[in-house]
Amino acid sequence: MSWSLSGYYNNKKNRSLNNYERVESANDMARFSDMPQRNYRYEGNIGYDYSLDFPALHLYISPQYGFKQSYASDSRWHHILDGTEASAWGLDQLYSNRDSISRYIDYSNSYRSQTWNKTNTMGLDFSFYCKREDYKNITLDPSIQFRNVYDRISYTRAQTDTTIRRSRWLMEPSVALRIDANTGNDLEYHWRLNYKLQHQLPSLLYAVNYRDDATPLLVRESGYNLPNTHQHTASFSYERKMIKTQRFFNTSLTYRLWQNMLCQSMRYDMSTGVTTYRPNVIAGNWELSGQARYQMPLDKKRKAWKLTSQTNLNYRNFRDYLNSASATPSLVSSVRRFSASESLQVGYYRNYYSLTVSANVFYNHSESDRFATLNAFDFNYGVNYGMPLVWGIDFYTTLKMYSRRGYSDDKYNTDQFIVNFNLGKDIFKGKARLKFEVFDLLNKMSNYSYNINAQMQQETYTNLLRRYAMVSLTYRFSQKKKHTK
Numbered sequence: 001m002s003w004s005l006s007g008y009y010n011n012k013k014n015r016s017l018n019n020y021e022r023v024e025s026a027n028d029m030a031r032f033s034d035m036p037q038r039n040y041r042y043e044g045n046i047g048y049d050y051s052l053d054f055p056a057l058h059l060y061i062s063p064q065y066g067f068k069q070s071y072a073s074d075s076r077w078h079h080i081l082d083g084t085e086a087s088a089w090g091l092d093q094l095y096s097n098r099d100s101i102s103r104y105i106d107y108s109n110s111y112r113s114q115t116w117n118k119t120n121t122m123g124l125d126f127s128f129y130c131k132r133e134d135y136k137n138i139t140l141d142p143s144i145q146f147r148n149v150y151d152r153i154s155y156t157r158a159q160t161d162t163t164i165r166r167s168r169w170l171m172e173p174s175v176a177l178r179i180d181a182n183t184g185n186d187l188e189y190h191w192r193l194n195y196k197l198q199h200q201l202p203s204l205l206y207a208v209n210y211r212d213d214a215t216p217l218l219v220r221e222s223g224y225n226l227p228n229t230h231q232h233t234a235s236f237s238y239e240r241k242m243i244k245t246q247r248f249f250n251t252s253l254t255y256r257l258w259q260n261m262l263c264q265s266m267r268y269d270m271s272t273g274v275t276t277y278r279p280n281v282i283a284g285n286w287e288l289s290g291q292a293r294y295q296m297p298l299d300k301k302r303k304a305w306k307l308t309s310q311t312n313l314n315y316r317n318f319r320d321y322l323n324s325a326s327a328t329p330s331l332v333s334s335v336r337r338f339s340a341s342e343s344l345q346v347g348y349y350r351n352y353y354s355l356t357v358s359a360n361v362f363y364n365h366s367e368s369d370r371f372a373t374l375n376a377f378d379f380n381y382g383v384n385y386g387m388p389l390v391w392g393i394d395f396y397t398t399l400k401m402y403s404r405r406g407y408s409d410d411k412y413n414t415d416q417f418i419v420n421f422n423l424g425k426d427i428f429k430g431k432a433r434l435k436f437e438v439f440d441l442l443n444k445m446s447n448y449s450y451n452i453n454a455q456m457q458q459e460t461y462t463n464l465l466r467r468y469a470m471v472s473l474t475y476r477f478s479q480k481k482k483h484t485k
Contacts, residue, residue: 001049007042017091020216029216030081032094032101035074043068060127068119078109078214109214111157115204118150135183141176153204164207168228170199186244192237192252202226202262206279221278229281230259246302251292258285265321265330282332284319304350310343322370335368352394356384376406382418389423397421402446416444432475443467 013036020029047064079094079101081087086094086101094101123145130138147170154163174196181189209223237252260281267276290313298305316337321330341362348355361379382400389395402416419441425434445466 001047003044003046005042005044007040009040010038012037015091015095017094018215028082028087030084030087031214032079032081032086032091033214034077034079034095034098037072037074039070039072041068041070056130056132058127058129058131060125060129062125062127064121064123064125066119066121066123068117068121070117072115073113074115075112076110076214078106079104080106106214108158109212111155111210113156113205114154116150116152120148122146135181137180139176139178139180141178143174145172145174146170147172147199149201151201151204153208155205155208155210157208157210160208160210162208164204166201166204166207168201170201170228172197172199186242188239188241188243190237190239190241192235194233194235196233198231198233200229200231200262202229202279202281217273217275219274219276221276224279226262226279226281227260229262232257232259245297247294247296249292249294251290253290254288256287259283261285261319263320267323267330280321280330282319282321284334285317287314287316289314298346304348306347306349308343308345308347310341312339312341314339333368333370335366335371337364337366339364352386352388354384354386358382358384372408374406374408376404376412378402378404391425393423393425395421395423414446416446417442418444428475430476432473435472435474437470437472438468439470440467 015035016031016033018031020031043066045064045066047062050061052059052061077098079086081101081104084101084104086097086104089097123143125143126141128140132138149166149168149170151166152163155161175194177191177193179189179191183189206222207225210221212220233254233256235252235254237250239248239250241248260283263280263282264277265280267278268274269276292309292311294309296307297303298307314337318335318337320333322333323330339362341360343358343360345356345358347357359379359381361377364374364376364378366374380400380402382398384396384398386394386396398418398420400418402418403414405413407413420437420439421441422435422437424436426432427434443466
């Protein structure tokens with residue numbers, strides 16, 4: 001028998017101050033929000049394992065029960081400070097004078113929300129283990145889980161004052177088949193076949209009817225009763241181990257299908273620049289991915305040199321809602337993306353010396369009726385080297401070239417030669433470590449990134465901490481156990 005208990009309590013006082021500049025006007029927009037939050041959760045689980053032995057079969061039965069309860073209180077008092085004396089105050093001064101600025105509260109974008117959740121889970125796991133005389137062991141693990149989920153939300157916002165309740169039963173089956181073979185000649189085979197069904201309930205907040213435009217040019221709408229999301233996952237894997245020659249190979253294939261996938265429908269009004277989001281569900285999202293990995297030694301003694309190859313393939317069909325007109329409903333947008341990557345690495349490890357030469361390439365093909373087809377390559381190659389120096393100091397460095405090609409904007413077609421190194425030394429008889437690090441010695445790190453999905457091609461600029469040096473001291477408080485007779 002096994003059991004567990006856990007829980008937490010959290011009480012936070014959040015506040016934010018945002019200043020927006022209008023392009024068409026010299027008047028700035030100042031927004032202050034006071035957002036206290038309080039939540040807790042506790043849960044417990046109990047399980048019992050029972051086994052039955054037969055001549056050629058071992059049966060394990062594991063009934064389980066779990067209970068979880070949670071509560072969350074979330075509030076936001078949103079203030080519009082445009083043109084007031086408080087617009088020049090800082091965040092701490094605004095928070096200290098909450099009473100005096102209460103007349104600037106925007107009640108249409110202020111709210112108080114309380115949510116409760118109770119979940120009862122009952123599960124039953126079986127394991128059929130069959131040991132055969134031909135060195136093949138077969139294990140079948142079917143299981144089923146029933147969940148009863150009760151949710152309640154109490155929500156107040158402007159003219160809205162509502163309480164919504166929801167209770168649902170969910171059934172989530174899964175099955176796993178495993179075949180293990182050991183020939184006795186330092187050769188092992190392992191096969192895995194798995195299937196699992198999972199359900200996700202949409203947030204009960206989506207059922208509350210409200211419109212939020214607290215952020216300029218960004219509107220969020222809600223008030224929709226959405227169905228559950230269902231995720232089907234099926235996978236197959238194969239592994240081969242040659243113990244004596246230290247050659248290892250594994251490959252896997254995984255398929256995922258989302259039914260009623262939760263999404264945020266986006267509508268962009270080109271005349272006003274306002275983007276409106278509302279929750280919705282959509283069908284047709286699926287993914288197929290595969291990988292293969294191989295590892296082998298390169299020297300006769302199989303101790304120093306090692307070759308590793310890793311291949312990944314992925315095809316993803318994205319579907320979402322998108323529109324650029326304010327009056328018409330959102331239309332389905334689809335993006336089909338295929339990606340492939342290959343990683344090769346040769347490593348040498350011996351007597352505190354290490355040398356790794358690596359090369360990686362990533363190919364991304366994305367196509368859609370709304371966006372130009374993308375065929376882009378991201379690749380890198382370089383060397384990692386580590387060695388001991390005098391006085392117990394060890395040295396480690398990384399020299400790598402990161403390159404990108406195939407993007408329509410040349411600012412993404414870049415070459416970045418990154419140089420990092422560090423010096424480290426153990427002190428105080430190994431209880432502490434002093435380290436000096438230099439990152440991006442040549443100051444070449446790029447702060448641009450690119451992503452594509454069913455709604456947009458997204459370019460991201462990140463304010464990076466680029467070239468820097470750092471000194472760190474780490475102390476270990478662990479002690480070795482004393483042996484007594």
